[in-house]
Amino acid sequence: MAGRLNRRHALRILGAGAVLGLGAVGLGTMRGQPEPKVWRGEVLGAVSAMTLWHPNPRVAERTIGRMLVEIDRLDRIFSLYRKDSELVQLNSEGRLAEASADLVLVFEESLRIAHLSNGAFDPSIQPLWQFKARGGGSKEELGQVLGLVDHAAIDLGARSIGFARPGMAATLNGIAQGHITDRITDLLVNDGFEQAMVELGETRALGSAPGGRPFAVGLVDPADPRAIARQVELASAGLAVSGGYGLRLDAEGGNHVIDPATGTSPGDLTQVAVISPRSIWADALSTAISVAGEAAAPRLLAAYPESRAILWRADGTVVEA
Template sequence: MGLLLSRRRFLNLAAGVAAMGLMPLPASMASPLLRRWRGAALGGPASIAVHHPNPEEADRLIERCVAEIGRLESIFSLYRPDSALCRLNREGHLDGPPSDLVVLLSDCVRFSRLTGGAFDVTVQPLWQLYADHFSRADAAAEGPGRNAVERVLDLVGYDGLLIEADRVVFAKKGMAITLNGIAQGFITDRIAEILRSGGCDSVLADLGEIRAVGTHPNGRAWQVGLTDPRETGRIARKLDIKDQAVATSAATGFQFDPNGRFYHLLDPATGTSAGRYAGVSVVAHDATTADALSTALTLMPMTEADRVLSAAGGSMALFTGPDGTTQTRKGDLS
């Protein structure tokens, strides 16, 4: 569940901006009113589409966004040894943590409480256990032994994450965290707010999760295509969004074993991979919420979704079952 480990994308931007690695859009759908940036963020392809009355100002704002992406990666990355997150995981404590890390970890605890522990960033030791197991040539196909899983589960639990403005500490030696289930959304929100505050009235940002500001410059809603989580590249459904965010979690995002029995959506209660759904997409007011809830809801019975979605401030979730059937649940979207 490493933050910079490239994962497959499940969202295709059907809005005049093609998401890389998925189906390109016809050139006729492109808009000359949009300034575009395409690059990389958090180990995967990223794009930003911006409309501003002054194109030169739009370009300056995009440059500022790219710099901000790099700054936040230096805090949240699991694959940069000098990042704040890596130092915390290595040493078990972090004095004088960056304020962005404190804010995001506080959000993590909030979502953990909201979801009854289904969302839990302290599952990183579980991820490492499965990664180490399946990296061996003689790895047992049935995965790590139950005793090994139980030992690692003793290190998992968001209540062991102690957060203060000037210090972050793990309650147990060997604990570690991953922000893969929320950092993409957090950074997407930061970029959207930079652009909004800079006078951009029409924005579509895809930094692993998608957030729209306003509408497309031609006045229509931004259109986002959800890829079938069982068949990468096939658009299963299109959504119109305005001032909303979309995030998807699916079993095919990252798989530890060739058969796909064990994957990155790990249940902090059982230590096993989620198996309820092929994928869950969440539409919310912000990308941080959409990202966290799409992760958590893959582990939760659908009967609990309405409560969680409403308590999160109004969201919608689309659940795709293993057989391809879909169901939609809505919280209070007012």
Template sequence: MHLTRRRFLTIAAAAGLSSLAPAARAGDAVRWTGAVMGTEASLTLQGAGHAEAARAIGLCLVELARLERVFSLFQADSALSRLNRHGRLDAPPSELVEVLEAARRVHALSGGAFDPTVQPLWDLHSRHFATPGADPVGPDEAAVAAARAAVGMDGLAFSARGIIFSKPGMAVTLNGIAQGYITDRIADLLRGQGFRHVLVDMGELSALGPRADGTPWRIAVEGPGEDLALDLSDRAVATSSGLGTPFDVSGRNHHIFDPATGRSSREARRVTVVARDATTADALSTALCVLPTERAGTCFAASGALAAHIVPASGPMIQLGAA
């Protein structure tokens, strides 16, 4: 198991529930906890019998295993790993194409700030900071320039027939959008099974209806910066922060890269986005971490998201929209 992301979203409504596998009963809820795509995950189902909820959770676990075989960078035989290894993938899974299409939309909306082809920059920084005595500033300019040469959506062609890289050394990471997509898929599965009071947490969150008592799900977003409390019902939320995966103890070098510079973004310490779907919330929260404040508003307005809460590098939290 690889748990690589620090969690900023906590589920106040689920406090005190046990986490026995595969599903634990506590009060009026049945809850499963585990790990998906390298981060902690959970399903909280209310207003259903234990047997019914456990059966549905079993279906979700089968689907999660299937989706990890598409998107995981940890599994050597996943579709994404094979694409990165060979530079092409014939007859790709439809889910991979669908996520790449969503990524391309957010890439365009953000003027390139969101770019799933930054994996060469991640690999470079990971190798650099794993070296004893590494320069705390980060890789040198020549190394960054070489990695940046392999970055860019213009080098990625995809369709239902195949996916092809046209730049040497290209690689894709979908960690900034796939968790949101997986969250949506699991929410859709449970909705199709007739559940109406569910909180899906696959690294990003989706509230399927309110709690069984009619009150919204209460979500707490903690540090860095001001804490935030959100009420969710038929909404999704995602939070991105460089401190989720830092490369060094200072946290200045982290996994959210500015494709224009090849360095870790310094624009926002944390961004939380509320949207109707978790795919949008996930990708947009990453993009807004990279964009300067004056450009973030334009990108947000064009995205269709409901609200964004941006903790800038300095100063108070900025809110865009109203969920």
């Protein structure tokens, strides 16, 4: 009697377990592979996108809405085109007593790569940039402007940032985008997202593409920007590309990668792609290596864990470092 009852119980228990498992799997497949939710827009003047995969599309939509709130906050810090942004205030007043932690962090990262690269990456290059964008000037003027470019003259405190010389100005172009990209990716992780492609000026993959394969990102050929030179696989990492093929600033072949020491554009490498766990590192490294050249690449990369680079030489050959 007791045995029969137990067997019946056991069967029921097994049955219940099986139904529960099947139910869960059934619900799971009903949801199926989620459609990505995509947002497109501008962040700091760059065409940007966020692609989020989440089983519940409403959750993805609402998360995008929340991320835009954060992007808006960061834009108020880093934009060079907002008169009230922290960076513009810093540039016009030469000092900020109460900078946001984000601005301090980006300056910290900028100065770190500036020291490591002996100034090949230099956030204080803004005066030179403006000089070049104005169309240049005489040798003396260039010398004067070069005197304003000195990362060692940036005083960074725990909360304050200041320039040691009047007339200095900073640009965080690229590295600020890297920070925003990292920031949003971190928030997505915190929100439980496992798959996302964050392209807010820099590219960062959270997890891998649907199907478990890494995201495939095409890198253009610096000699022919219309052609994809190679694909890199990106999973849980950031990618930054620095190349001289973009904008030509002056007739002598100068481009948007400028050597802060000389005010000219280096000719050693035509394009540098860096893959690094954090976008801010990837951007810092790609810019620094572009300027400092191939020889400096291994040393710079060694300072940042799990970072590697693909270098395009002027002669067209490609090497990995």
